[in-house]
Amino acid sequence: MTANPPLGIDGESIHEMFSSHQGITYNDFNILPGYIDFPVGAVCLETQLTRGIKLKAPLVSSPMDTVTEAEMAIAMALHGGIGIIHGNFPTPEGQAAEVLKVKRYKQGFISNPKCIKPSDTVKDLMMIKAKHGFTGTPVTENGHPGGKLIGLVTSRDVDFIPESRYVTTLIQDVMVPRDKLMTGHEKIALKEAYEILELEKKGKLPIVDSDDHLVSLIARTDLKKAREFPLSTYDEKGQLRVGAAISTRENSKESVSLLAQAGVDLIVIDSSNGSSMYQVEMLQHIKSKHPEIQVIGGNVVTQAQAKLLIDAGADGLRIGMGSGSICITQEIMAVGRAQGTAVYQVARYSRSRGVPVIADGGIRDVGYITKALALGASAVMMGGLLAGTTEAPGEYFWGANGVRLKKYRGMGSLDAMEAHVTSQDRYFTSEADQIKVAQGVSATMRDRGSIHKFVPYLIRGVQHGFQDVGIRSLSLLHEKVENGVVRFERRSPNAQLEGGVHSLHSYDKRLY
Ligand SMILES: NC(=O)C1=CN([C@@H]2O[C@H](COP(=O)(O)OP(=O)(O)OC[C@H]3O[C@@H](n4cnc5c(N)ncnc54)[C@H](O)[C@@H]3O)[C@@H](O)[C@H]2O)C=CC1
Numbered sequence: 145m146t147a148n149p150p151l152g153i154d155g156e157s158i159h160e161m162f163s164s165h166q167g168i169t170y171n172d173f174n175i176l177p178g179y180i181d182f183p184v185g186a187v188c189l190e191t192q193l194t195r196g197i198k199l200k201a202p203l204v205s206s207p208m209d210t211v212t213e214a215e216m217a218i219a220m221a222l223h224g225g226i227g228i229i230h231g232n233f234p235t236p237e238g239q240a241a242e243v244l245k246v247k248r249y250k251q252g253f254i255s256n257p258k259c260i261k262p263s264d265t266v267k268d269l270m271m272i273k274a275k276h277g278f279t280g281t282p283v284t285e286n287g288h289p290g291g292k293l294i295g296l297v298t299s300r301d302v303d304f305i306p307e308s309r310y311v312t313t314l315i316q317d318v319m320v321p322r323d324k325l326m327t328g329h330e331k332i333a334l335k336e337a338y339e340i341l342e343l344e345k346k347g348k349l350p351i352v353d354s355d356d357h358l359v360s361l362i363a364r365t366d367l368k369k370a371r372e373f374p375l376s377t378y379d380e381k382g383q384l385r386v387g388a389a390i391s392t393r394e395n396s397k398e399s400v401s402l403l404a405q406a407g408v409d410l411i412v413i414d415s416s417n418g419s420s421m422y423q424v425e426m427l428q429h430i431k432s433k434h435p436e437i438q439v440i441g442g443n444v445v446t447q448a449q450a451k452l453l454i455d456a457g458a459d460g461l462r463i464g465m466g467s468g469s470i471c472i473t474q475e476i477m478a479v480g481r482a483q484g485t486a487v488y489q490v491a492r493y494s495r496s497r498g499v500p501v502i503a504d505g506g507i508r509d510v511g512y513i514t515k516a517l518a519l520g521a522s523a524v525m526m527g528g529l530l531a532g533t534t535e536a537p538g539e540y541f542w543g544a545n546g547v548r549l550k551k552y553r554g555m556g557s558l559d560a561m562e563a564h565v566t567s568q569d570r571y572f573t574s575e576a577d578q579i580k581v582a583q584g585v586s587a588t589m590r591d592r593g594s595i596h597k598f599v600p601y602l603i604r605g606v607q608h609g610f611q612d613v614g615i616r617s618l619s620l621l622h623e624k625v626e627n628g629v630v631r632f633e634r635r636s637p638n639a640q641l642e643g644g645v646h647s648l649h650s651y652d653k654r655l656y
């Protein structure tokens with residue numbers, strides 16, 4: 145017996161794990177731990193989202209109408225990920241306007257301030273104040289941002305007015321008129337604006353363009369809490385990056401040109417089965433008309449599907465069919481694939497072609513992100529995990545037992561289909577017989593708080609996962625999984641039970 149015998153084979157390589165040809169998914173395996181010789185903060189999650197776009201965090205919000213509009217996309221990009229604006233708006237202009245909001249976003253600048261008209265009354269102002277809590281409201285000709293600036297009205301201007309006169313007192317008679325108002329030009333830097341507010345002891349600085357139309361508003365209180373976002377996803381002009389989803393219908397070509405005008409960085413062609421003649425045609429159309437826009441094709445779950453879309457020019461692929469929390473595709477269409485196998489197979493092929501892939505659907509928690517990345521994904525797309533946050537579209541409401549909820553629905557649910565004609569028509573089995581076949585459900589999600597807290601938690605959680613595997617970066621993870629250094633182990637149903645919370649009378653799951 146030698147004093148220091150060699151180790152036996154422990155665990156299995158990724159290729160061994162997937163050699164059985166049975167569909168397996170995130171819950172079916174664990175990654176075995178490695179050696180930690182670096183602090184958690186040293187883990188680098190930088191990734192290639194598509195051939196042409198890099199992200200500092202491998203996180204994407206799904207193009208669903210209960211997940212991603214401008215507010216979500218802004219928050220995702222500030223934290224190093226990206227948001228894909230959904231395509232379920234009443235008009236294509238509505239979708240392009242959301243893209244524009246993200247591209248125009250500037251830290252500290254309120255791009256869509258509540259405004260009031262000169263002919264409105266103090267009562268109207270008080271209603272804005274009660275609803276939004278604002279104390280300084282710009283007065284514009286049409287009562288909207290973008291209108292000609294006429295003045296500014298603050299609580300100081302209306303404090304002395306008795307309530308009985310609210311309905312008869314016009315804003316134009318109490319406001320600070322334009323000629324007495326301090327403003328900033330739209331090219332102003334945040335620092336300069338802050339100095340003006342400090343010097344003039346003002347609370348609000350309206351920002352105007354060269355024609356004196358209101359562009360945005362700066363609030364001193366916001367400036368005080370302005371934060372650093374070191375991971376932000378910027379384009380080469382320093383604007384936040386954003387994506388948008390379109391369908392393969394002919395009328396999406398109009399959306400594509402509007403989205404291009406709005407400055408979209410990335411288009412996701414949204415379909416449950418990306419390998420169709422419609423998608424190939426749409427992909428080639430976008431790449432020939434707008435070569436500057438990155439295109440993600442999908443969804444795919446097989447190597448053959450991936451090949452078709454890569455051959456047609458896709459810059460990235462989205463993987464997943466029926467794995468989403470709201471998906472009933474596998475039940476209704478009988479078609480789909482276990483998500484772990486789908487990610488492994490498609491990533492393996494796409495890597496050989498230099499095309500990054502996104503694992504879409506079924507990301508239930510932090511650990512699922514780490515597993516998807518280990519199987520070869522360059523990023524994950526999340527619907528349910530981000531629904532229910534402050535930045536997701538829709539209002540909160542109270543459910544049974546006083547739980548605060550937000551709606552979350554599949555884009556193929558009857559609910560979403562019925563929302564707009566454009567989304568409806570793609571679910572009719574043909575134009576003539578309008579029979580709908582739902583592929584998703586409509587649900588609710590618990591209030592998850594703000595993305596500004598949740599996404600940093602996800603990132604740190606994934607960094608901890610990497611640290612436990614003993615891997616410092618995403619590119620190293622892909623390399624060491626591929627060459628068998630990172631080991632895996634499948635979990636029996638009992639091992640899965642053991643890995644979850646068990647044997648307790650009750651428990652409280654506070655995560656961050
Ligand atoms: N990832 C997933 O597992 C799934 C996702 N979804 C989501 O639901 C939404 C809709 O997905 P799908 O139903 O797959 O939409 P889809 O638009 O790709 O397909 C709907 C139907 O319209 C047909 N179609 C599409 N373009 C056409 C054209 N130009 N001419 C004629 N027929 C055309 C398709 O062949 C299909 O029968 C998307 O947001 C998608 O992401 C739905 C099911 C599964």
Ligand SMILES: O=c1[nH]c(=O)c2[nH+]cn([C@@H]3O[C@H](COP(=O)(O)O)[C@@H](O)[C@H]3O)c2[nH]1
Nearest residue numbers: 206468469471506527528554555556583584
């Ligand atoms: O079968 C489906 N019917 C639907 O109605 C539907 N809507 C969205 N999706 C897909 O699910 C993904 C989000 O999944 P998660 O909530 O698990 O993150 C999304 O990113 C989509 O890929 C659907 N799939």
Ligand SMILES: [K+]
Nearest residue numbers: 466467468471
């Ligand atoms: K599902």
